[in-house]
Amino acid sequence: MNPVVISGFHGECALGGDFREIIAAMFSPQHASPSMHPTLAIPVFRMKNDPGDDIVSIPSNTRTRTLAHLSGCVKNALLRAFGQPDPPSDGVRTGCVVGTTGEAQFCRPDFYDALRTGAEPPADSVAALADFTQGSPAEVLKERFHLDGPALTVSNTCVSGADAVGLGALWIQCGYCSRVVCCGIDLATLMPLSGFFTLGAASLHPCRPFDRDRDGMNVGEGAACVILEREDVYRKRSGTPEFRLRGYGAAGDAYHLTAPHPEGRSLEKAVRKALEDVPPEQIDFVYAHGTGTVANDLCEASVLARVFGNRVRYFSTKALTGHTLGASGILRLIFAMGFLRKGSVPASAGCVHPDDALPAPPLLSPSAVRSPFALITSLAFGGCNSALLLERSEGFSCE
Amino acid sequence: MRMNDFLFFPQGTAENTAACEAVRAEHRIRRMPGYILHLAAAANALFRRTSAPPDGFGVIFASRFGPSGMVTAFINDLLEYSPDQSGPGHFSHAVFNAPAACLAKLFATHGPCLSLQGFRSLSESAFLSADVWLKSAFCDNVLLFFSDEDCPFTEAAAQKVACRLFLPTAVCLVSRDDAGKSPRELAKELFHE
Numbered sequence: 001m002n003p004v005v006i007s008g009f010h011g012e013c014a015l016g017g018d019f020r021e022i023i024a025a026m027f028s029p030q031h032a033s034p035s036m037h038p039t040l041a042i043p044v045f046r047m048k049n050d051p052g053d054d055i056v057s058i059p060s061n062t063r064t065r066t067l068a069h070l071s072g073c074v075k076n077a078l079l080r081a082f083g084q085p086d087p088p089s090d091g092v093r094t095g096c097v098v099g100t101t102g103e104a105q106f107c108r109p110d111f112y113d114a115l116r117t118g119a120e121p122p123a124d125s126v127a128a129l130a131d132f133t134q135g136s137p138a139e140v141l142k143e144r145f146h147l148d149g150p151a152l153t154v155s156n157t158c159v160s161g162a163d164a165v166g167l168g169a170l171w172i173q174c175g176y177c178s179r180v181v182c183c184g185i186d187l188a189t190l191m192p193l194s195g196f197f198t199l200g201a202a203s204l205h206p207c208r209p210f211d212r213d214r215d216g217m218n219v220g221e222g223a224a225c226v227i228l229e230r231e232d233v234y235r236k237r238s239g240t241p242e243f244r245l246r247g248y249g250a251a252g253d254a255y256h257l258t259a260p261h262p263e264g265r266s267l268e269k270a271v272r273k274a275l276e277d278v279p280p281e282q283i284d285f286v287y288a289h290g291t292g293t294v295a296n297d298l299c300e301a302s303v304l305a306r307v308f309g310n311r312v313r314y315f316s317t318k319a320l321t322g323h324t325l326g327a328s329g330i331l332r333l334i335f336a337m338g339f340l341r342k343g344s345v346p347a348s349a350g351c352v353h354p355d356d357a358l359p360a361p362p363l364l365s366p367s368a369v370r371s372p373f374a375l376i377t378s379l380a381f382g383g384c385n386s387a388l389l390l391e392r393s394e395g396f397s398c399e
Numbered sequence: 400m401r402m403n404d405f406l407f408f409p410q411g412t413a414e415n416t417a418a419c420e421a422v423r424a425e426h427r428i429r430r431m432p433g434y435i436l437h438l439a440a441a442a443n444a445l446f447r448r449t450s451a452p453p454d455g456f457g458v459i460f461a462s463r464f465g466p467s468g469m470v471t472a473f474i475n476d477l478l479e480y481s482p483d484q485s486g487p488g489h490f491s492h493a494v495f496n497a498p499a500a501c502l503a504k505l506f507a508t509h510g511p512c513l514s515l516q517g518f519r520s521l522s523e524s525a526f527l528s529a530d531v532w533l534k535s536a537f538c539d540n541v542l543l544f545f546s547d548e549d550c551p552f553t554e555a556a557a558q559k560v561a562c563r564l565f566l567p568t569a570v571c572l573v574s575r576d577d578a579g580k581s582p583r584e585l586a587k588e589l590f591h592e
Contacts, residue, residue: 001535040482058477104495104516105470106556112474115551126559133463133562136517152524153516155465155495163513170531191473194482195490250537252458252512254503258491266509273537381491382500384512 001248001277003391004169005234005241008081008227010073011334013321014045014220017076023338026346027366031320034206034218037193042202044188045220045322058109058190063131066103066223067144070137070183073225074145077181081227087145087181092233095149095177097168098138099160099184100326104153106132107191141181149177155326158289158380159250160184161224162329162388166248168228178230184330185223192219192325199258207292207323208350209316210301210362217291220322224330242396243337246373246389249273253383259295260379264303267385271307271377274387280308283389284371285345287332288362289379290316291323292350296379298357304377305359315363319350329378329386336374336390343369343398369398400530401579403540404449405571405589408441410549415440426505432469432492434548435501441570442502442542449572456540456572457510457532460499461525463518463564467552469493498544510538518562521545522590526573526582533575545569545590 014032015022025031034043037055044055050069075085082088108128114121121129135143136153154160154167161184168180186192196202196219203216234241249270253261260267275283286308288300297316304312317335324331339345348362372392379385408415418440419433428436438460446452464470469492476485491497496514503512511532515525522545529541546568547553553564569589586592 058474101494104514105465105493107470107474109474109478111555112471112552113478115471115555116475116478121555121559129556130560133518133556133560135519136521139517139519150524150527151517151519152528155514155516156512157494157496167513167528167531170535171527174531174534176527176531190477190482191490194477194485195473195487195493197483198485199487199490250511250513252500252503252509254507254509256504257497257500269509380496381494382496382512383503384496384500 001169002173003231003244003246004172005229005231006226006243006245007229007234008077009334010076011224011331012047012069012073013222013324013331014048015321016048019338023342026317026320034322040193040197042197042204043206043218045218046188047221055188055190055193062187062189065187066137066185067140069223070141070185071144073183073223074141074181077225077227087147092179093149093177094147094179094181095171096138096142096147096151096181097154097164098141099154099164100137101155101157101160101186102189103137103185104155147181156380156384157382158325158328159378159384159386160326162378162386163250165226165330165333165388166250166386169245169248172228172230178233180228181225182228182330183225184327186325186327188219188221201293203292206350207319209290209292209318210297210348210354210358211351212353212355214292214294214297216293218322220324222324222327222331224327224334226330226333240393240395242393244391246278246391247274247276249387251385255383258381260299261383262299264299266383267379268303268306270385271303271387274389278373278389282371283373283375284369285374286312286314287336287374287376288314288316289377290318292318300377300379301358310360312360313363315345315348317349329376332376333388333390336376340369340372340374340392341399345369400573401576402585403572403574404445405569406445407567407569408444409567410437418444430488431501434466434468435498438498438502438544438546439505441568445570445572452506453540455510455538456508456542457538458499458503458512459515459525459529459541459543461515461521461545463547463562464553465495465516466493466498467548468550471552520592522592523582523586526585529573530582540572540574543571
């Protein structure tokens with residue numbers, strides 16, 4: 001893949017919305033602690049600056065809150081890229097891709113309740129439906145920010161955010177646009193909480209990815225945006241870019257609706273596709289999906305050991321943020337930029353006693369960054385796998 | 400991009416319902432929802448007209464509302480029972496990418512798998528996604544589904560608000576052809592979008 005510049009970014013999660021504070025928190029023993037769901041008794045990592053109230057009853061309308069977070073992320077990312085919260089009027093064709101799970105579906109309970117009983121749906125539920133059909137999150141952002149390129153909402157469960165970035169990069173590579181606003185978002189609502197709970201995938205405790213005692217994942221809220229640009233477009237107004245997306249791979253397991261393939265054959269295919277232009281030995285660290293479920297972590301660690309060898313440096317931070325579902329891949333891309341900039345990667349959060357079944361343990365203490373390349377892996381329901389390859393340019397100092 | 404073939408496949412006709420049952424029997428399916436059987440039957444009908452399924456094709460599922468029947472079932476679970484008693488099978492089949500994932504499994508294809516949602520120029524965006532996969536060597540063929548589930552929810556939605564559904568289901572197989580048609584041309588040809 002031709003490199004694509006990452007010129008702006010912004011992410012929000014349970015650790016807050018300030019990039020430096022989030023990165024610092026990942027190295028601190030004092031970080032966000034999750035709320036406990038009142039009836040399911042499972043931890044939930046809600047947005048630090050805007051904890052939602054949709055985790056107890058079925059959400060009546062999450063669209064307003066979703067669009068507020070997305071718009072905020074886009075504005076902050078644009079501010080970082082262009083010094084203004086709006087896209088520049090420079091004639092550059094700009095597309096928009098949003099990855100999300102929950103916001104792709106209309107879940108207004110009173111509408112469904114009326115369907116069930118044969119009653120007339122309440123007027124405000126019909127109004128919410130009308131609002132929903134006005135456009136997907138990407139289509140709304142395109143209109144709100146006056147973008148002139150294609151707009152697409154990807155709902156590929158937990159790889160949605162990673163795929164949003166990957167597709168944005170491919171759009172640029174194939175000449176469909178020269179700049180893309182890529183976003184990922186998911187808010188914690190009762191639907192995923194109940195679903196993961198009854199599937200047996202949710203832990204009753206803060207999650208412990210890669211630990212021998214891990215017993216499931218925690219749901220978290222997250223929203224993020226990165227601005228991708230063709231390099232010559234970026235260089236017209238700036239010098240050498242600090243960050244580039246260097247690779248993207250995606251492949252499907254065709255194995256099971258909720259479980260990853262035990263050997264991770266398609267995750268490996270996605271990783272090797274992302275590494276087409278950079279050999280594995282040049283990768284410094286892998287920012288793993290690391291959900292804390294027994295199957296995910298074993299599959300992922302096995303693939304990483306096959307591709308990178310048993311000295312692979314990998315870690316998860318979902319014990320600090322929860323699993324932010326459709327935002328996870330893009331949020332971790334942003335956090336990986338913070339680690340490369342800091343010159344250090346954190347210990348794998350929540351892992352005290354690495355599982356002996358893993359071919360190699362995750363990082364158990366913070367460690368210095370030794371090369372400018374980081375790989376971000378994502379796995380999802382339905383056997384979707386994605387990988388993103390990030391590079392930080394030489395000549396930028398560590399903070 | 401070249402469209403090798405496409406067809407429209409309505410839900411609920413006697414012939415197509417029989418085709419769904421044939422999928423159920425062929426794959427010994429017990430739990431997969433009828434809507435996914437319908438999508439598989441549509442793909443089978445397309446492959447019968449063209450050729451056997453190509454190796455490692457990508458799958459794209461584009462929809463306004465996704466698997467609405469299972470979303471309805473899962474929300475009904477939440478309305479009737481406490482949240483620790485919802486049906487896990489309803490949940491896993493209600494997620495938006497469940498149809499694409501099940502289709503990939505039924506056809507044993509390890510190409511990329513993508514589910515897309517929207518209301519404006521979604522068909523063009525779906526063809527565009529297929530085109531960038533083909534041009535970037537993610538796969539050699541992409542099977543696209545443009546579909547909404549014909550069920551009480553979508554019927555009510557279409558009655559209450561002006562929204563255009565992907566009914567009947569459209570399925571098409573595309574491959575790379577740099578001298579072929581653009582995503583916009585294909586979207587216009589099939590859906591006048």
